[in-house]
Amino acid sequence: MLSKSQLAARVVLGLILAKATAQFWLVRRNARGARAHAGEVPEAFRDMIDAVTYARSIEYTLAKLRLRQIADLADALMLVVVLFSGVLPAAWESVSRGWGSTSWAMSAFLLVVNLGLGLLGLPWEWYAQFGVEARFGFNTTTRRLWCLDRLKGLALGVLLGYPLLVLVLQLANWTGRGW
Numbered sequence: 001m002l003s004k005s006q007l008a009a010r011v012v013l014g015l016i017l018a019k020a021t022a023q024f025w026l027v028r029r030n031a032r033g034a035r036a037h038a039g040e041v042p043e044a045f046r047d048m049i050d051a052v053t054y055a056r057s058i059e060y061t062l063a064k065l066r067l068r069q070i071a072d073l074a075d076a077l078m079l080v081v082v083l084f085s086g087v088l089p090a091a092w093e094s095v096s097r098g099w100g101s102t103s104w105a106m107s108a109f110l111l112v113v114n115l116g117l118g119l120l121g122l123p124w125e126w127y128a129q130f131g132v133e134a135r136f137g138f139n140t141t142t143r144r145l146w147c148l149d150r151l152k153g154l155a156l157g158v159l160l161g162y163p164l165l166v167l168v169l170q171l172a173n174w175t176g177r178g179w
Contacts, residue, residue, distance in 0.1 A: 020076040031065045034058050060136040071124035078120050103169040
């Protein structure tokens with residue numbers, strides 16, 4: 001018989017696999033749909049787009065979908081590694097020794113883990129913007145603006161997310177087992 005932690009690990013792994021499978025299926029379905037309608041411009045768009053532009057938009061869609069599949073797979077693998085490698089408990093032990101196990105410390109830990117996982121996705125976003133979009137002539141942003149946008153998102157996430165996370169964890173502490 002499985003222990004609670006073994007059961008939880010299997011459920012989490014199953015959910016990650018289910019999500020990755022669903023994402024893979026949806027991307028393949030979208031790609032199939034794009035290829036099926038690649039032959040000619042749909043009737044509703046014939047007055048707005050020429051055949052060459054339409055064919056290029058199909059190529060762009062397929063390139064973005066291929067990248068999405070690779071990024072989704074990499075994200076799922078990294079999540080499995082982070083969750084099952086033991087790095088999270090070791091990091092939490094280190095944080096709690098130095099900062100204690102207050103709502104503030106737990107929130108900071110969760111925020112840092114979330115930011116770390118987000119950093120792993122940045123190369124895919126960068127390549128989508130400056131690789132795929134640039135190749136098809138759709139990139140309208142500079143590297144500087146892209147970086148500033150990410151930094152602004154980070155600042156907003158920290159300024160808004162951290163206090164909210166502290167509040168939620170503190171509410172859980174206040175309500176005890178009733179949570």
